[in-house]
Structure formats: C-alpha cells, structure tokens
Amino acid sequence: xxxxxxxxxxxxxxxxxxxxxxxxxxxxxxxxxxxxxxxxxxxxxxxxxxxxxxxxxxxxxxxxxxxxxxxxxxxxxxxxxxxxxxxxxxxxxxxxxxxxxxxxxxxxxxxxxxxxxxxxxxxxxxxxxxxxxxxxxxxxxxxxxxxxxxxxxxxxxxxxxxxxxxxxxxxxxxxxxxxxxxxxxxxxxxxxxxxxxxxxxxxxxxxxxxxxxxxxxxxxxx
Numbered sequence: 001x002x003x004x005x006x007x008x009x010x011x012x013x014x015x016x017x018x019x020x021x022x023x024x025x026x027x028x029x030x031x032x033x034x035x036x037x038x039x040x041x042x043x044x045x046x047x048x049x050x051x052x053x054x055x056x057x058x059x060x061x062x063x064x065x066x067x068x069x070x071x072x073x074x075x076x077x078x079x080x081x082x083x084x085x086x087x088x089x090x091x092x093x094x095x096x097x098x099x100x101x102x103x104x105x106x107x108x109x110x111x112x113x114x115x116x117x118x119x120x121x122x123x124x125x126x127x128x129x130x131x132x133x134x135x136x137x138x139x140x141x142x143x144x145x146x147x148x149x150x151x152x153x154x155x156x157x158x159x160x161x162x163x164x165x166x167x168x169x170x171x172x173x174x175x176x177x178x179x180x181x182x183x184x185x186x187x188x189x190x191x192x193x194x195x196x197x198x199x200x201x202x203x204x205x206x207x208x209x210x211x212x213x214x215x216x217x218x219x220x221x222x
Contacts, residue, residue, distance in 0.1 A: 009070040009098055010037040011202060012061065015189075016079030017045045017113075017126055023078060023189055030195040036202070037066055045080060049125040050137060054087035061092060072098040074202050078189050079104055079160065080130060089144040099148040099205060101198050104157055104185050106130050108164040109138050132164060143168065149176040150201040152194065159185040179207040 011031055013024040021028075021042040028040040041060065043053045067073045075097060077085040082105035089097045106113065109132030117127035129137035153165050167176045181193045188194055200208055 008036060008203075009072045009074050010039055010064060010066045011074045011076060012039045012041050012057070012085075014041055014043070014057070014075070014077040014081030014085055015045070016077075016081050017124075017130065019045065019078075023186075024076075026190050027076065027195055027198060031199060031202075034199060036199075039064070043084070045126060046124045050080070050083055050087055050129045050141075053084045054091065057084060057088040058091045061088070061096075067096070072096055074099045074101075076101040076198055076202070077103065077105070079106065079185065080126060082107070083130065083138055083141070086144060087141060089147065090142060094146070097144070097147050099150070099202055100144075101150045101152065101201050102165075102167075103152045103188050103194065103198075104154050104160050105151060105165050106132075106138060106160045107167055108132060109136050110160050110164060112159045146174055148201075148205045149174065150198075150205075150207055151176060151178045152188070152197060152207075153178065153180045154185050154188045155180055155182045157185040177201075177207050 013028055015021060015023040021040045024040050028038050031038045041057065043056060045053070061067055061073055073096060075085045075089070082102040085100065089100065110130050111132050113127045113130035114132050117131055121127045133139070149167060151165055151167060153162055179197060181188060181191055181197065183191050197207055200206070
C-alpha cells in the first residue's frame, strides 16, 4: 500500500563520495513505484568540493517546475550527499525544504576521510571537506533549522562512526529522529529496510521505530 499523500513534493536523491546515481537507483525505483516524483541527482564528487556541488543543487531545485508547483521539496542524501544537501538547504529559501533524510551522514566528519586526505586530498578536495578535524569544512558548517530531519545509521559502519552522525541539539526549534539499520556504510541505500524506512519518513515525518538519541557536542563554529 502506498503511503503517498496528494500533491507530494518531489524528492531529490544525492549519492556519496566517489559514487554515482547507481548507488541511489534502487531507492529511486522504489519511490517511483509508490508514485513519488524523484530526481536522482548526480554530481562529480571527486574533483570538486562541497560548496560547488551545493551551488549546483540549489540551481537545479530552484529551476524545477514541480518544486514550484508543490511549494516544497524533500531531500534524501547518502554520506557526502547529506553534507552537500545541508549546505544547499542553507542557501535555499526558508521553508522550501520540507523533509530531509540523511543516510550515514558524516555530520561531524569521517576519520577515513581524514586519513585519505593526507594522500589523495590534492586530487579529491572533498576529503578535506569531510575530515573529522575540528577545523574542517563540515565541522564549521552551520545546520539548517525548521525542517523535519531523519537520520539513518548503519550498524556496521567503518567509514562514519555513530558519533559522527549526530545532529546537534542546539541547531534550532526542530525535532531530529534517528533509526538504525543493519549493514555496512556503502550498501545502506540498497537495503530493503532502508527503502521502506525512508519512504515512511518522507510520507509521515517519522520512522517506524524512531529514537531520540543524544547528539554529540557540536564541533562546528556558530
């Protein structure tokens, strides 16, 4: 049974670092079969940083006639895609983004990105952006407010530790829900549980088994 409500906003899907739209293909097909309008948005994640990709996403969303008709948009990101989306939301008109689902988000950076940045940072600037160093881009990036946020973590994630996924409690007047799904970081968008959990949040603004996990102390600058 579909969970779709009438006049639902389009859903933008964003893959992670060193990936492409294929990573989000199964989620895209699942949502389309349920009647959602889905944009599986791809971007060249390796050779450019978060700022460039976020600006591109903003341009695409603002030019989307379906977004204009609905008056809002939903976003689902995986890994680096969640950070690109976070930055884009800050640049979009307030209230345009309704619901935001983050799959294994490196909100406080990734130790793997930090390690790889020493060797590959010259080639992939996004590694510096996603580092868990205190002064990294992601740890200085502000958080959007007044949207419905759902964070999905992977129980066997060696890329983004659980503590790195936390959305800080002081980010504003909003509720952030968390849920956890079995599996490693890279395959989370392909898990059946992820498809159903994501659709549930997009349709209702809540996870089937949501929890209010304590947020790690924010390391960003306000």
